[in-house]
Amino acid sequence: MTAPTLEDTVRRESPRRRTPPLWTLRLPGGRELALGGRPRVMGIVNVTPDSFSDGGLWLDPGRAVEHALALAGEGADLLDLGAESTRPAGAAYGAGAEPVSAEEEWRRLAPILDRLRPATRLPISVDTKKGAVARRALAAGADLVNDVSALADPALAAAVAEAGCPVVLMHSRGETATMREHARYDDVAGEVRAELAAALARAEAAGIDRGQTVLDPGIGFAKAGRQNLELLARLPELAALGRPLLVGASRKSFLGELTGRPPAERLAGSLAAALYAAARGGAILRVHDVADTVGALAVWAGLEEAGAARAAAEPAAAGGAR
Ligand code: HH2
Numbered sequence: 001m002t003a004p005t006l007e008d009t010v011r012r013e014s015p016r017r018r019t020p021p022l023w024t025l026r027l028p029g030g031r032e033l034a035l036g037g038r039p040r041v042m043g044i045v046n047v048t049p050d051s052f053s054d055g056g057l058w059l060d061p062g063r064a065v066e067h068a069l070a071l072a073g074e075g076a077d078l079l080d081l082g083a084e085s086t087r088p089a090g091a092a093y094g095a096g097a098e099p100v101s102a103e104e105e106w107r108r109l110a111p112i113l114d115r116l117r118p119a120t121r122l123p124i125s126v127d128t129k130k131g132a133v134a135r136r137a138l139a140a141g142a143d144l145v146n147d148v149s150a151l152a153d154p155a156l157a158a159a160v161a162e163a164g165c166p167v168v169l170m171h172s173r174g175e176t177a178t179m180r181e182h183a184r185y186d187d188v189a190g191e192v193r194a195e196l197a198a199a200l201a202r203a204e205a206a207g208i209d210r211g212q213t214v215l216d217p218g219i220g221f222a223k224a225g226r227q228n229l230e231l232l233a234r235l236p237e238l239a240a241l242g243r244p245l246l247v248g249a250s251r252k253s254f255l256g257e258l259t260g261r262p263p264a265e266r267l268a269g270s271l272a273a274a275l276y277a278a279a280r281g282g283a284i285l286r287v288h289d290v291a292d293t294v295g296a297l298a299v300w301a302g303l304e305e306a307g308a309a310r311a312a313a314e315p316a317a318a319g320g321a322r
Helices: 006-011 061-073 102-119 131-139 154-163 188-205 225-233 235-239 253-259 267-279 290-313 315-320
Strands: 023-026 032-035 040-046 078-082 124-127 144-147 167-170 213-216 245-247 282-287
Touching: 040 061, 040 290, 061 078, 061 102, 078 102, 078 144, 102 124, 102 131, 124 131, 131 144, 131 154, 144 154, 154 188, 167 188, 188 213, 188 225, 188 235, 225 235, 225 253, 225 267, 235 245, 245 267, 253 267, 267 282, 267 290, 282 290
Parallel strands: 040 078, 040 282, 078 124, 124 144, 144 167, 167 213, 213 245, 245 282
Antiparallel strands: 023 032
């Protein structure tokens, strides 16, 4: 008998995955994205000169499309295109990212969407805070909007409501230049949860279907090192809001603080954080390193499956087996 490959392990239905998905997001064109079983991997494509870990690498549209398709080939479940860096000001990165006008953001995104949309069926998300950019991206074939400001721009809420598409509402406070000053919490998970609940209410008041929302604790956004760790540890408290969670820990500075590594050398830390989030209900993992994350999740799923099968076969032995 030949040993199962990693791919077999990914494909085989694990007990976790046999349960029906908890959420189904409706995408344009009658497509769907099921969430709540195997965690989905969102591949990051930063079309920026100044992103904290890969700024400038994919600014050329041809290279960006190539990179996006490579991430699709590595097993990404969805792609996130961003044309404005959110790099915070502070000790780790110096001055924060420069704000970008809607015109410049769209100038960066348009040629990529033009070429990428016909080239892949994967859901394409656009990482923007601006209603004008979201509207144009949705018209050009994007499937969902990833808003790190959780609807600060009412025009973005209106564009999403009109399109009926999914939206990611991420927790943050202040702007890139000031967010470090806002990293003050008595109870970080309790306050982030309350502020995400308020974002959900804002979305519903703007006519967005609650069933089309995804929530995100905003790792690294107005959070200091330990606050990020506590938020990850307390993800189930955020899941209690009843919506799927997106977690973006990839290469972020709290990993550098723990490992002493610069952004390009944070793969091990990123994988540890991704698996930790997956085990606590993270439904979408936003990552730079897709192939490695998919591989790590395959092993994790295999372990989960073996543990569940053992527990089902011999409940008494499962606890005491050595
Ligand atoms: N993190 C970044 C950007 N967008 N969106 C969501 N929903 N969640 C996140 O955690 C998140 C996000 C920052 O990472 P990156 O895109 O690599 O860097 P930059 O903003 O500098 O381009």
